[in-house]
Amino acid sequence: MNLLEGLNPEQLAAVTLPRQHALILAGAGSGKTRVLTTRIAWLIATNQMTPQQVLAVTFTNKAAKEMMARLTAMLPINVRGMWIGTFHGLCNRLLRTHYRDAGLPQLFQILDSSDQLSAIKRLLKSLNVDDEKYPPRELQHFINGQKEQGLRPSAVEAWDSYTKKRVELYEAYDAQCNKEGVVDFAELLLRCYELLSRNEALRRHYQERFRYVLVDEFQDTNVLQYRWLKLLTGPEAAMFAVGDDDQSIYAFRGADVGNMRDFEREYKVATVIRLAQNYRSHGNILDAANAIIRNNENRLGKNLWTEAGAGEPIRVFEAYSDLDEARWVVDEIRALARDGHARSEIALLYRSNAQSRVLEHALFSAGLPYRVYGGLRFFERQEIKHALAYLRLIANPDDDTSFARVVNFPTRGIGARSIEQLQDAAKAAGSSLFAAAAQTSGKAAAFVALIAKMKESAHLPLPELVDQVVELSGLREHYRADKEGQDRLANLDELVNAAASFVAEEGVVGAEGELSADLIAFLAHAALEAGEHQAGEGDDALQLMTTHSAKGLEFNIVFLTGLEEGLFPHENSLVERDGLEEERRLMYVAVTRARRRLYLSHAQTRMLHGQTRYNLPSRFIEEIPAGLVKWLTPRMAKQGGAHGGVSSRLTLDEPRATYSSRASGSGTAYRIGQGVRHAKFGEGIIVNLEGGGEDARAQINFGNAGMKWLALSVAKLETV
DNA sequence: CTGAGAATGATTTTT
DNA sequence: TCATTCTCAG
Numbered sequence: 001m002n003l004l005e006g007l008n009p010e011q012l013a014a015v016t017l018p019r020q021h022a023l024i025l026a027g028a029g030s031g032k033t034r035v036l037t038t039r040i041a042w043l044i045a046t047n048q049m050t051p052q053q054v055l056a057v058t059f060t061n062k063a064a065k066e067m068m069a070r071l072t073a074m075l076p077i078n079v080r081g082m083w084i085g086t087f088h089g090l091c092n093r094l095l096r097t098h099y100r101d102a103g104l105p106q107l108f109q110i111l112d113s114s115d116q117l118s119a120i121k122r123l124l125k126s127l128n129v130d131d132e133k134y135p136p137r138e139l140q141h142f143i144n145g146q147k148e149q150g151l152r153p154s155a156v157e158a159w160d161s162y163t164k165k166r167v168e169l170y171e172a173y174d175a176q177c178n179k180e181g182v183v184d185f186a187e188l189l190l191r192c193y194e195l196l197s198r199n200e201a202l203r204r205h206y207q208e209r210f211r212y213v214l215v216d217e218f219q220d221t222n223v224l225q226y227r228w229l230k231l232l233t234g235p236e237a238a239m240f241a242v243g244d245d246d247q248s249i250y251a252f253r254g255a256d257v258g259n260m261r262d263f264e265r266e267y268k269v270a271t272v273i274r275l276a277q278n279y280r281s282h283g284n285i286l287d288a289a290n291a292i293i294r295n296n297e298n299r300l301g302k303n304l305w306t307e308a309g310a311g312e313p314i315r316v317f318e319a320y321s322d323l324d325e326a327r328w329v330v331d332e333i334r335a336l337a338r339d340g341h342a343r344s345e346i347a348l349l350y351r352s353n354a355q356s357r358v359l360e361h362a363l364f365s366a367g368l369p370y371r372v373y374g375g376l377r378f379f380e381r382q383e384i385k386h387a388l389a390y391l392r393l394i395a396n397p398d399d400d401t402s403f404a405r406v407v408n409f410p411t412r413g414i415g416a417r418s419i420e421q422l423q424d425a426a427k428a429a430g431s432s433l434f435a436a437a438a439q440t441s442g443k444a445a446a447f448v449a450l451i452a453k454m455k456e457s458a459h460l461p462l463p464e465l466v467d468q469v470v471e472l473s474g475l476r477e478h479y480r481a482d483k484e485g486q487d488r489l490a491n492l493d494e495l496v497n498a499a500a501s502f503v504a505e506e507g508v509v510g511a512e513g514e515l516s517a518d519l520i521a522f523l524a525h526a527a528l529e530a531g532e533h534q535a536g537e538g539d540d541a542l543q544l545m546t547t548h549s550a551k552g553l554e555f556n557i558v559f560l561t562g563l564e565e566g567l568f569p570h571e572n573s574l575v576e577r578d579g580l581e582e583e584r585r586l587m588y589v590a591v592t593r594a595r596r597r598l599y600l601s602h603a604q605t606r607m608l609h610g611q612t613r614y615n616l617p618s619r620f621i622e623e624i625p626a627g628l629v630k631w632l633t634p635r636m637a638k639q640g641g642a643h644g645g646v647s648s649r650l651t652l653d654e655p656r657a658t659y660s661s662r663a664s665g666s667g668t669a670y671r672i673g674q675g676v677r678h679a680k681f682g683e684g685i686i687v688n689l690e691g692g693g694e695d696a697r698a699q700i701n702f703g704n705a706g707m708k709w710l711a712l713s714v715a716k717l718e719t720v
Numbered sequence: 721c722t723g724a725g726a727a728t729g730a731t732t733t734t735t
Numbered sequence: 736t737c738a739t740t741c742t743c744a745g
Contacts, residue, residue, distance in 0.1 A: 059734065059735080060734065060735080061734090061735085086734085086735065087735075088734085088735045089735085110735090112735075113733095113734090113735085185734085185735045186735090188735080189735095220734095249732075250732085250733075250734085252731085252732065252733085253732085253733060253734075351731070351732075352730090352731050352732070353731085353732085354730075354731085374733085408721095411721070413721095415721070416721095527735085528735060529735085530734085530735080546731090546732065546733090547732080548731090548732045548733065549732090549733080567731090568731095570731055570732080571731090572731065573731085573732095582732095586732080608730090609729085609730065
């Protein structure tokens, strides 16, 4: 069977496994997606199951699409009918089908995170809750956290008055959503989970249907997602969970790696297959990654290997400053480009977004095209959200979030005052803002009439409807008048195009009524799939992104910058539970992105939040065996004076930092940036100085041992 | 309603 | 430092 051609023994074992629960520990670059898709194709091709019997779940739309595309290439069938999608996409599908059983209006709308935040702000205002005491963002996080644990307000344990109040607000928030007919992301999951757990007939139906449940990136599942999977995996079904505990980097948003062990135990998983052969990177890169991750205690264990050669050593550069680091990156990239390397095969990675600006500035000055991932996405743009809000009001006039968003945009003389009156009226009548507005006469009523007018176009093909709405709303007019509105105008036109291609690709055929079924599907699509990240200029552009965003991607050449204590590992991680191990996994993910060449760099000084910081090299650099590393700068170049043997090019560029702070203790002069050694804490760098004479104190970053304030007259410090 | 200036606060992110 | 959010005067 040619489907199986070229698979290694472990991949083959996984793909052809009999129907039983299995955990596939798929290391970075081990052909995980291939295994997942080939298994589905093989099961179908060998008639072990029909396309209807598979449920395949991913986290991102990108992964789901990739799976569909590969399946299409492997099988002569239409994959569109198969249940392959994201957790949220599949829940949406189930809830649309069974909206009555789920207690939802047929045309329920989906709130994205920013919609949810506005809804919470509106709630706090209407309840007269002090948003200083209950910050909306924090409340949002609290509510989502509870939902992701599967907890409704009544199930949340609250002992202190603060939590009790938050639970009360959670309850009020849910009530508001129900009234408005809207559902947030976490609610999609929870509502679907509850639907299936309460409705036995429905659960049985799906359990009997899905014989194979396959899960991608299992290490990223949260408690609720795992429980949802368990509900859908009936007694006859087999769960095939693919994941890598070493690449679990999303604990901060609720992912629970513990699900892997729980799955193994609860399902008495007999087959754990380790995919450790790596098809991506050269040996030295894998050895470095293996060595780093070995320092984590909590892991299921696995060691990547390759048939490719050792390849090049890992290059490490110590920069004097962040600016210097950026200049070095530019120089190195220029040299690489001269050698014929494609820019799009070079990635610049950093731990936090703030680090990109210095790099961007240097690249821009050097005229090197680049693309930054992580900006605003298409459906998140202001003008697009405005247009969508009008469309949502057509579908569901009770959607107060959308109402509040556009009732006065473009401005039509309905100010904060009038909106407050509407809110009071709506509250008194227990109705939506839209209904309250309909009761008035004047500007608010005119807005209601406007929506009614738009609704007259609701039977038109979707792209025409969108075009009408953009026109009638006055959005087009508004941005035409705005001298900086040209891009937004173009985006609105693009929205019409997006609607057209959506209908062409996923249009609901035949369904006609007062409202176009396409509209509802399109609105869900817009909420669930925010679209492409802002495209950068140039086809052959360097790729800039955070280490998190890089997960799942690969590049011939990777620059991993800002490898400093406090930055990476991030200082906050040191006080979080298992924070350091998560940072290390992130480092592991970053390192394994590189195919052939990996550069690591750190800077002695760096501007952060308007202050110059003095950071020690990241411990992760030291965790790489010295034999794999080639230092481009003398190892641990010392501070001050001629500063070690750093190349003369660097000494020309003195940092902008001023060393105004000086102090002395025990007759020795100290200055910021000075390296010191302490008997107990080891080597550190002076970060701050205070006072003088007998009272002089120094704040010292000891790296592993943390940040300390020491009295210079007392502490026995040795200068390094 | 708008715009200017102040205040704030700043890992990581998909749906 | 700098981007975003808030506040207040016009």
